[in-house]
Amino acid sequence: MYLPPIGTRIEELDTPALVVDAAVLEQNIARMAEWSRRTGCAVRPHAKAHKTPLIARKQLEAGAIGISCAKLGEAEAMVAGGVPSVLITSELTGAAKLSRLIALARHADVLVVVDEAANARELSRAATAAGLRLGVLVEVNVGQDRCGVPPGGPAADLAATVAGLPGLRFAGLQGYEGNLQHVRTVEERQARCLVSMAQLLESRRAVEARGLSVGICTTGGTGTHDIAGEQEGVTEVQPGSYIWMDADYLQVQGLPYQGGLTVLTTVISRQRPGAAIVDAGQKAISQDGHGGPQVKHAGLSYAPMGDEHGKLAGNELPSLGDVVQLVPSHCDTTVNLHDHLHVVRDGRLEAIWRVEGRGKVT
Amino acid sequence: MYLPPIGTRIEELDTPALVVDAAVLEQNIARMAEWSRRTGCAVRPHAKAHKTPLIARKQLEAGAIGISCAKLGEAEAMVAGGVPSVLITSELTGAAKLSRLIALARHADVLVVVDEAANARELSRAATAAGLRLGVLVEVNVGQDRCGVPPGGPAADLAATVAGLPGLRFAGLQGYEGNLQHVRTVEERQARCLVSMAQLLESRRAVEARGLSVGICTTGGTGTHDIAGEQEGVTEVQPGSYIWMDADYLQVQGLPYQGGLTVLTTVISRQRPGAAIVDAGQKAISQDGHGGPQVKHAGLSYAPMGDEHGKLAGNELPSLGDVVQLVPSHCDTTVNLHDHLHVVRDGRLEAIWRVEGRGKVT
Numbered sequence: 001m002y003l004p005p006i007g008t009r010i011e012e013l014d015t016p017a018l019v020v021d022a023a024v025l026e027q028n029i030a031r032m033a034e035w036s037r038r039t040g041c042a043v044r045p046h047a048k049a050h051k052t053p054l055i056a057r058k059q060l061e062a063g064a065i066g067i068s069c070a071k072l073g074e075a076e077a078m079v080a081g082g083v084p085s086v087l088i089t090s091e092l093t094g095a096a097k098l099s100r101l102i103a104l105a106r107h108a109d110v111l112v113v114v115d116e117a118a119n120a121r122e123l124s125r126a127a128t129a130a131g132l133r134l135g136v137l138v139e140v141n142v143g144q145d146r147c148g149v150p151p152g153g154p155a156a157d158l159a160a161t162v163a164g165l166p167g168l169r170f171a172g173l174q175g176y177e178g179n180l181q182h183v184r185t186v187e188e189r190q191a192r193c194l195v196s197m198a199q200l201l202e203s204r205r206a207v208e209a210r211g212l213s214v215g216i217c218t219t220g221g222t223g224t225h226d227i228a229g230e231q232e233g234v235t236e237v238q239p240g241s242y243i244w245m246d247a248d249y250l251q252v253q254g255l256p257y258q259g260g261l262t263v264l265t266t267v268i269s270r271q272r273p274g275a276a277i278v279d280a281g282q283k284a285i286s287q288d289g290h291g292g293p294q295v296k297h298a299g300l301s302y303a304p305m306g307d308e309h310g311k312l313a314g315n316e317l318p319s320l321g322d323v324v325q326l327v328p329s330h331c332d333t334t335v336n337l338h339d340h341l342h343v344v345r346d347g348r349l350e351a352i353w354r355v356e357g358r359g360k361v362t
Numbered sequence: 363m364y365l366p367p368i369g370t371r372i373e374e375l376d377t378p379a380l381v382v383d384a385a386v387l388e389q390n391i392a393r394m395a396e397w398s399r400r401t402g403c404a405v406r407p408h409a410k411a412h413k414t415p416l417i418a419r420k421q422l423e424a425g426a427i428g429i430s431c432a433k434l435g436e437a438e439a440m441v442a443g444g445v446p447s448v449l450i451t452s453e454l455t456g457a458a459k460l461s462r463l464i465a466l467a468r469h470a471d472v473l474v475v476v477d478e479a480a481n482a483r484e485l486s487r488a489a490t491a492a493g494l495r496l497g498v499l500v501e502v503n504v505g506q507d508r509c510g511v512p513p514g515g516p517a518a519d520l521a522a523t524v525a526g527l528p529g530l531r532f533a534g535l536q537g538y539e540g541n542l543q544h545v546r547t548v549e550e551r552q553a554r555c556l557v558s559m560a561q562l563l564e565s566r567r568a569v570e571a572r573g574l575s576v577g578i579c580t581t582g583g584t585g586t587h588d589i590a591g592e593q594e595g596v597t598e599v600q601p602g603s604y605i606w607m608d609a610d611y612l613q614v615q616g617l618p619y620q621g622g623l624t625v626l627t628t629v630i631s632r633q634r635p636g637a638a639i640v641d642a643g644q645k646a647i648s649q650d651g652h653g654g655p656q657v658k659h660a661g662l663s664y665a666p667m668g669d670e671h672g673k674l675a676g677n678e679l680p681s682l683g684d685v686v687q688l689v690p691s692h693c694d695t696t697v698n699l700h701d702h703l704h705v706v707r708d709g710r711l712e713a714i715w716r717v718e719g720r721g722k723v724t
Contacts, residue, residue, distance in 0.1 A: 002462055014458035014724050070670045090670055091630040093683045096376035100364055115633050118682055146667050147631040147639055268453040269509040271477050277509055283698050284723045288650040305508050306540065307694050308432045308452055320480055321455045332669050336645050339721050359701050361646045362376050
C-alpha cells in the first residue's frame with residue numbers, strides 16, 4: 001500500500017482517491033453546531049456518512065451529545081477510535097450480535113433500539129447475565145415503512161415492556177423519516193415531515209400517559225433536521241451527510257451546507273471519439289439508488305462503464321493523464337468503498353484519515 | 363473485529379457475511395481447468411472476481427498460466443499474496459502509478475496494456491530509467507467501446523511503436539468483449555462473439571504483417587471464454603466470475619459453472635405486514651447495474667431498503683432472528699464490500715480468507 005506525502009498537490013494524488021476539502025468540512029460542522037445552539041435541539045450526528053472517528057471527535061468538540069451508528073460494527077469502530085457515547089440506530093438480534101454488544105457496553109455508553117418485545121427480552125437476558133443495564137429506545141415507524149412499531153399505542157406498549165424488563169432502561173423513542181430526506185422543495189419536505197413528527201409526538205404522549213419518562217426523542221437527518229428539530233418534544237436529531245453533502249443532497253433546496261467530498265479520477269484512454277475514459281467505476285464511486293456522480297467541471301457528464309471505468313462526455317474533454325473531480329451522488333456508500341480519506345486544504349494534502357468504519361456492516 | 367471459530371454452523375455466523383461453498387469453488391476451478399486442457403486454450407483467470415490470493419493460487423495449481431488484475435492495486439495485493447505473474451488489464455498513466463508499477467515489476471512478472479502511443483512512451487521512459495524491460499500488450503477495441511485502439515491498422519501501428527521503444531517488449535494483444543458476457547442465449551452470444559473475435563484476429567494478422575510476433579492474444583470472460591478460446595489465434599482467456607457465478611450470470615445459458623457465493627443476512631424486524639426486514643443493504647450486497655440479489659429460498663424476493671437494510675416479501679416469511687442466504691446479482695462488486703470471505707463446507711465454517719484486493723482501486 002502506498003500513501004502520498006503530506007503537502008502533495010491534489011492533481012498529483014494517485015487515483016481514484018476519496019478527497020474532502022478540510023475548510024468545507026469544518027464550516028459544515030460549525031454551521032450545524034450553531035443551528036443546535038440557536039434552536040436548543042441537540043445533535044447526535046450519524047457516523048454512517050463519514051465512518052471516521054476523527055470526524056466524530058470534531059463533531060463532539062463542536063457540541064454534539066453523542067454519535068449515531070448504523071451498525072454495531074460501526075459503533076465498535078467509533079468506540080475504538082475514542083468516541084465515548086454511541087447510539088446504534090438499527091435493531092440487533094442473535095447470539096453473536098448480543099455478545100459483541102455486551103462487550104462494547106463495557107467500554108462506552110451504548111444506546112440501542114428495539115421494535116419488538118421478543119427482541120427486548122433477548123436484550124434483557126443478555127444484559128442481565130452480564131450484570132449490565134442497557135439504555136433502550138423504542139423505534140417508531142413514522143413513514144419510512146422499514147423498521148419500527150406503529151405509532152401511538154403499540155409504541156407505548158413496547159415502551160412499557162422495555163421499562164419492565166430487568167437489565168434494560170427505557171431511554172426514549174427513535175423515529176426516522178428517511179423517506180423524506182431528499183424531497184427537493186422546502187414546502188413539501190416541511191409538510192410531510194410535520195405528518196411524521198405528529199406520529200412521533202403522538203407516540204411520545206402515549207408513552208408518557210403510561211407514566212414513563214421519554215428522556216430522548218431522536219429523529220431527522222440532514223434533509224429534515226431543521227424541521228423535526230424545532231418541534232416541541234423532539235430532543236435531538238441525527239444528521240450525517242451535512243458534513244460534506246453529495247450531488248443528490250446538493251439538489252435539496254434550503255439546506256445551508258456545502259459540498260466538500262469528491263473522488264479524483266484520471267483519464268486513462270482517449271480512443272473513443274467524444275469520450276474520455278476515466279479510472280473510477282462502480283468500485284470507486286457509488287452508483288446505486290441515487291444515479292451517477294456529477295463532474296466538477298462545467299460541461300462534462302459521467303456515465304458508468306463497469307466496475308473500474310467511467311466515461312466522460314462533453315465539448316471540452318480532458319486529455320490522457322488529466323485528473324478530474326467527481327461529486328458522488330451518494331456519500332455514504334461512496335465513502336464505504338475507500339480505506340482512506342485524503343484531507344485537502346488550499347489544494348494540498350493535509351492529512352490522510354483511515355475510514356475505520358468502512359465495511360463494518362455487521 | 364470479531365471472527366467466528368472454525369466449525370461454526372452457517373446459520374450461526376454473524377451477519378451480513380460473505381460466504382462461499384468450498385466444494386462449488388473447487389468444482390468450478392476444476393471444470394475450467396478441464397476445458398483448458400481439452401481445448402488447448404490457456405486460462406489467465408481474472409482476480410477482479412475474488413480479489414483473494416489463496417483462490418488465485420488454487421487457479422494456478424489447477425493449470426492457469428498467470429492471473430489477470432483489473433488495477434495495479436489488485437496486482438500488488440496478488441503479488442504480495444504470492445502470485446508470481448500478473449497481467450494488469452487496465453491502462454496505467456501518471457507518475458504515481460508508474461513508480462508503483464516499476465516497483466512491482468521488480469518482484470513479479472508483470473504485463474501491462476496500452477492503447478495510445480503517448481502512454482507507451484511514458485512507460486518506456488519509466489522502464490528505461492529503472493533498467494527494466496516491461497511486457498506490453500496493445501489493447502484493441504473489439505466492441506465494448508471503452509478502452510482500446512480500433513482494430514486492424516491502428517492496432518498494428520501501436521504494436522510497432524511499442525516494439526520500437528526502449529524498455530518495452532511487445533508481448534501481444536488484448537481484446538475484451540465485456541459487452542457480451544451476459545448475453546442470455548448461446549446463439550446470440552456465439553454470433554456476436556465471433557464478430558468481436560474477427561476484429562481481434564484481423565488485428566493479429568495486421569501486427570504479424572509488420573513482422574511482429576503476437577505471443578499473447580488474450581480476451582474473453584466467463585460468458586464468452588469457450589467461444590473466444592476456440593478461435594485459432596486466441597491464445598488465452600480471462601474468465602473471473604466462473605469460480606462462484608452470481609444471480610445474473612446464472613441466467614446466462616450454456617455455462618457449466620455452479621453458483622457458490624451468497625451473503626448471509628438476518629431478519630431484524632417483522633413489524634411491517636407482508637415483509638421481513640433484513641440486515642443486508644447496499645453496503646453488504648451490490649445493487650448497481652445488475653439489479654438486486656435473489657433469495658436462496660423459494661417464494662421470497664428481496665427489495666433494497668437503503669444502505670443497511672433490505673425487505674423480503676413472499677408467502678412464507680422468515681421470523682425475527684432467522685438467517686437467509688442472498689445470491690448477489692453481481693459478484694465482483696459484492697465481494698468488494700467485504701473484508702472476509704467465509705469458506706463453508708457441509709454447512710460449517712472451514713476457513714476465513716481475507717479479501718486482500720478489496721478496495722484496491724488505484
